[in-house]
Amino acid sequence: ELLSLGGSGVVEKVQLETNKTLEQTSTTGQSKTTKPHLEFPPIVYGEAKSKSNPHGKTILFYNHYDVQPEDPSELWKDDPFSGRVEGNRIYGRGASDDKGELVTRIKAVEYFLQATNGDLPCNVKFIVEGEEEIGSPHLRDYLLQYKDKLKCDVVIWESGYIDSKSRSVVSLGQKGILCVELNVNGPSHDIHSSHAVLVDNPAITLSKIICSMVSQRTGKILIEDWYREVKGFSRRELMAIAQEEFDEEDFKREIGIKNFANNKTGIDAKRARVGYPTCNVSGLISGYGGPGFKTIIPSTATAKIDFRLVPEMDPNIQFQRLQNHIAKKIELEKEGEPASGNKVEAKFLNGEPGYRTPLDNPFVTPVVQAAKETFNSSTISVSGAGTGPMYYFYEILEKASSICVGGSSISDKAHSPNENFKIDNLVKATKCIAKIIEKVGKL
């Protein structure tokens, strides 16, 4: 039902569902939603105290109700917000990222409230935001404002997943991110391309800047000092990485490629996923894009770029390094490719630091156990390759560490057309969350 809500309708629905479940905790529980902020999608909060174990541990569930844009919508087999069920899958934008995971958590709490007469093995809190996909720009302020209310012992995160052999992967970290837009401005209007002999082309300038930033062969970022704060893995982390499952062939088949970048394989591929920074171009926009051709020098060229960061890399400092790189690239001769007459500007779109929960955190074992009991098998990932605001919880909520566990899998096409969630995994993930609540209640 949640899937069929595109746009803002989803906010009210999330509030309703969260409240409905938590209100059943009656007087011992509390149900609250923050006053809706008009200027951004509201952050939804809910909590329920354990009657039998009120001084026990507290879990904070983190989820988000916002989704990626549904475009290219013509590649969807159905309406992107249909919630259509076909076989073992339910389709819709946000099915796996992150509406499906949110539902498993609500249902797990509901299970206890119904089964144990409105009680819960431990205290639970919910925070459901609406800006995860655009880098959670208001979450940090929210955490600062409500840090006492949000106090908890562990944060159970989205973005754990099921690997290609149906094993649960419990992930302990997230990469950071820096999103920028590069704008190159050339002539004041699109001009006839016969002038190309005299006029620097913004699209070529943009290509040169991109080439100067990253080696395609190695994936290495060529911006000065980019890796300055990056630390190597600990011995324990290296061991955990070696034990991670990663079915390379299955992954390649799923996304339709033959070889990984730089022919990475085995332990190299695993290490890269966990701990290598990236430079990714997510969009190029310049000049004419219609059928056939139009002989112009485009007036502008734009690239959307996201850099994944690892712990200790500060997005603001990295952005400054990028700006220095661009300034040098334009002003100085370097490798025989200097000085375009075009104006290049880098625009900061979003930045989040990365974070990793230590392997010896006391909540890791109960979560891994719960996952193992539900999905038969479970492994630990030192860090996922994706990004989220995990660091802010650590920074603000008295060093609360986060653990990612969930039921979505790579074949669910998160962020892509025809996103879906396997229905049997929805059921298992709900059971897994219930077991976590149970085990944390015994700590």
Next chain:
Amino acid sequence: ELLSLGGSGVVEKVQLETNKTLEQTSTTGQSKTTKPHLEFPPIVYGEAKSKSNPHGKTILFYNHYDVQPEDPSELWKDDPFSGRVEGNRIYGRGASDDKGELVTRIKAVEYFLQATNGDLPCNVKFIVEGEEEIGSPHLRDYLLQYKDKLKCDVVIWESGYIDSKSRSVVSLGQKGILCVELNVNGPSHDIHSSHAVLVDNPAITLSKIICSMVSQRTGKILIEDWYREVKGFSRRELMAIAQEEFDEEDFKREIGIKNFANNKTGIDAKRARVGYPTCNVSGLISGYGGPGFKTIIPSTATAKIDFRLVPEMDPNIQFQRLQNHIAKKIELEKEGEPASGNKVEAKFLNGEPGYRTPLDNPFVTPVVQAAKETFNSSTISVSGAGTGPMYYFYEILEKASSICVGGSSISDKAHSPNENFKIDNLVKATKCIAKIIEKVGKL
């Protein structure tokens, strides 16, 4: 009136106007239009024989009624097909390129027919095509089919122009062109950019290919053998180039740039315009182009590229060289940047060879004289920087040479929003064409 016709209506109008004028030549003249081809915009033909000088020289006027796409239409102050007059300018897509020039030729012929009782100083023929802006794909076949009918002594071309000091520039050549589309295919669908650590990014691959093809500093094309057939200028050509007027500051102001590429200036800038091949990116299309960001690895990346060619460069051979370059770039290690896992394809969109009429061609002097008498001053350009199908006329019509003369100027914004034509130059250009007809009648 012609300006207000968008789309196919323009074809009938051109036929009508051409016929109306030529039919007044009565029995001595002939008026014909080719049978409309259903599969492409028809080529319009008309002719009028001189009564008093039937065995004299024959001028073939070449023009086109098709135009560039009007987008970005939001940058037009008015409807792109309004034909609105404001002060000394008439606005509309095609005003200067090439509807305005076409009208001056029709009006000049009309002048003689009215002034001299249906006679003309020399024989005239008209050919008006509808596919110039997409590289005249059917013109060569048409010339081959009707080469006897089209027989002529000189072709008077579009794309002569008025420089920034109101002098007429008579141009004797056109560059060739090769238009291609580069398509890079990566993963089978847009995937989450957290996988960038393992998956080659098509937009980065595309940037690397572009960087490998052209030096932004020098504008030099780096594809092997690209310049193999390019000849230097003759001494006479060099002298003519040195005498060409080119107001660099005015040109820069007009298009809103501060410096020319590689800081070219003076004779270097002039030589480049006349005789240097170019590599121009007219469009980049990849991934997400909306507001904010979307963290994806795009499935595809496309570039639209046009290469201007000079005489002796064969578009088909150059395309083969481009393909070889791309194949090598992908397969081999080169400058430490090899082997992307992405598939790169070059698509041939259009190719036309370049051509230059020799400076000592006997029709050059009367045309330059006519231009001088009308616009007060006239200079010769060895070749324009733009492209047209001049070469095919030379190849097929018994080596008929072409001369470009016309009344449009750089400030008319050909190919750009708010294209226009100065009305006083329309009048002068009409007089100039009349004088050419008169002078050719005396040869």
